[in-house]
Amino acid sequence: MRCPFCGKLNNRVIDSRLSRTEMEIRRRRECQECSRRFTTFETVEDLPVMIVKKDGRREEFIRGKILAGIKKACEKRAISMIQIEDLVDNIERELRDLNYKEIHSSVVGEKIMHHLHRIDDVAYVRFASVYREFSSVDDFIDALKKLGTSSQQIESIDEQSFSDKREEVEGTPYQESLSEQQLNLDAEFINEQ
Numbered sequence: 717m718r719c720p721f722c723g724k725l726n727n728r729v730i731d732s733r734l735s736r737t738e739m740e741i742r743r744r745r746e747c748q749e750c751s752r753r754f755t756t757f758e759t760v761e762d763l764p765v766m767i768v769k770k771d772g773r774r775e776e777f778i779r780g781k782i783l784a785g786i787k788k789a790c791e792k793r794a795i796s797m798i799q800i801e802d803l804v805d806n807i808e809r810e811l812r813d814l815n816y817k818e819i820h821s822s823v824v825g826e827k828i829m830h831h832l833h834r835i836d837d838v839a840y841v842r843f844a845s846v847y848r849e850f851s852s853v854d855d856f857i858d859a860l861k862k863l864g865t866s867s868q869q870i871e872s873i874d875e876q877s878f879s880d881k882r883e884e885v886e887g888t889p890y891q892e893s894l895s896e897q898q899l900n901l902d903a904e905f906i907n908e909q
C-alpha cells in the first residue's frame with residue numbers, strides 16, 4: 717500500500733478495527749518515510765448489487781455515491797463524519813440483507829430518508845426536497861412544519877434550499893432540469909450538484 721502523501725511503500729499498521737457491519741476492516745497506517753498517517757479499508761468482495769433507476773437503467777450500487785449525497789444533505793449541521801459513515805454502513809447493510817440482485821432506486825432513497833430523519837430533521841428535509849421534488853414552496857414548508865421545526869429554522873432552510881435549487885437549474889431550462897430530477901430519484905442527484 718503506497719503512502720498517499722509521499723508515494724512510498726514503507727508503512728506500518730498502528731490500529732486495526734472491524735466496522736460495525738463486520739464486513740470491513742479499517743487500518744490506520746503510519747508511513748515510515750514521511751511519518752504521516754492514513755487509513756485503508758479491507759472489504760470482502762461482495763457480489764454487486766444492481767440499482768434499477770427510474771428509467772430502467774441499471775448501475776452498480778456504489779457506497780461513495782450515497783455517502784456524497786448524505787454528506788451534502790448534512791452540510792453545516794452538527795453531524796459528525798462518524799455518524800454519517802455509520803448511517804451509510806447501516807443503509808448498505810440493510811440493502812445487502814435484502815439479498816436481491818437488483819434493488820429499485822426508490823428503495824435506496826426511502827432508506828436514506830428514514831435514517832436521516834432519525835438523526836437530523838434539516839438534513840432529512842434537504843434530502844427529501846431534492847429526492848421527492850416538492851411541487852411548491854408551500855409543500856416544502858408544510859413538510860418542515862410537520863417535523864416541528866421552528867419558524868426561524870424554516871426561514872433559513874427555505875432560503876438555502878431554494879437558492880441551491882436555483883443554482884442547480886442555472887443554464888438549463890427549468891423543465892429539462894425537472895425531468896432530469898425525476899429520472900434520478902436517488903442520492904446521485906445530490907451528488908451531481
Ligand SMILES: [Zn+2]
Nearest residue numbers: 719722747750
Ligand atoms: Zn509517506
